[in-house]
Amino acid sequence: MSSTDNIKVAIKARPLIQREIVEGLKPVWRIRSNSVYQTDDVGNRFGEIYTFDHVFDQDCTNTNVYTTVVSSLVESFMEGFNATIFTYGQTSSGKTHTILGSKSEDGLFDLVVKDIFHYVSATTDKKYLIRCSYFEIYNEKINDLLEKSNQALAIREDTKGNMILNAREAVVTNVAEVKEKMKEGNKVRRIGATGMNERSSRSHTIFHISLPGIKTVIFSFIQ
Numbered sequence: 001m002s003s004t005d006n007i008k009v010a011i012k013a014r015p016l017i018q019r020e021i022v023e024g025l026k027p028v029w030r031i032r033s034n035s036v037y038q039t040d041d042v043g044n045r046f047g048e049i050y051t052f053d054h055v056f057d058q059d060c061t062n063t064n065v066y067t068t069v070v071s072s073l074v075e076s077f078m079e080g081f082n083a084t085i086f087t088y089g090q091t092s093s094g095k096t097h098t099i100l101g102s103k104s105e106d107g108l109f110d111l112v113v114k115d116i117f118h119y120v121s122a123t124t125d126k127k128y129l130i131r132c133s134y135f136e137i138y139n140e141k142i143n144d145l146l147e148k149s150n151q152a153l154a155i156r157e158d159t160k161g162n163m164i165l166n167a168r169e170a171v172v173t174n175v176a177e178v179k180e181k182m183k184e185g186n187k188v189r190r191i192g193a194t195g196m197n198e199r200s201s202r203s204h205t206i207f208h209i210s211l212p213g214i215k216t217v218i219f220s221f222i223q
Ligand SMILES: Nc1ncnc2c1ncn2[C@@H]1O[C@H](COP(=O)(O)OP(=O)(O)OP(=O)(O)O)[C@@H](O)[C@H]1O
Pocket: 013, 014, 015, 017, 058, 089, 090, 091, 092, 093, 094, 095, 096, 097, 098, 102, 194, 197, 199, 200, 201, 202
């Protein structure tokens, strides 16, 4: 797997969940520094060793991930660059847990939003008009999660090749308001049970936070 200065690829292992413990499953991936490999029943390596920009082990928290690979993204976003956190992995691998956290732990979303508003309140010489939108891709259709009547949205391009999507954009002025929009959208997001995850996300979602400047930049969360 290759990376560039603009794209960092990190792996985050999660601990076994209750169902896996009950079924007597054992972790089969071993982590050594920034690499992972699979082991057989007796712990011998087989197959390739895969190396990434970062590999976080099962004890790592979302805050560890935030500090290591995400906080610099927020900094460059505030300086006028687009930023994206894209979680990828099979069902039950921990994408939603990483972005949204749990009762006991903030997700990357909470940590990013807190930091954005921290920057905003520390900036006294300009005012920001921050907006957010939230939509899902389900059965190859894009549905607005903040506006029920806005379904099957069309993607258009402006003359500069920027993607335009007529999703509802809500103006937000603090952390609580952004979190409220995420919560509002999650209520209508398609979820269902899979054999591996009781609350499996059946759609891909994209949450945008847009920040106007000389050009408008977007922080996207994709899961
Ligand atoms: N780091 C972690 N610590 C503890 N539990 C975790 C961790 N990561 C994930 N889990 C648990 O594992 C289960 C699956 O995680 P999650 O729902 O985030 O998977 P997902 O990748 O979003 O799956 P899907 O594609 O089906 O939506 C959940 O019960 C979640 O609470």
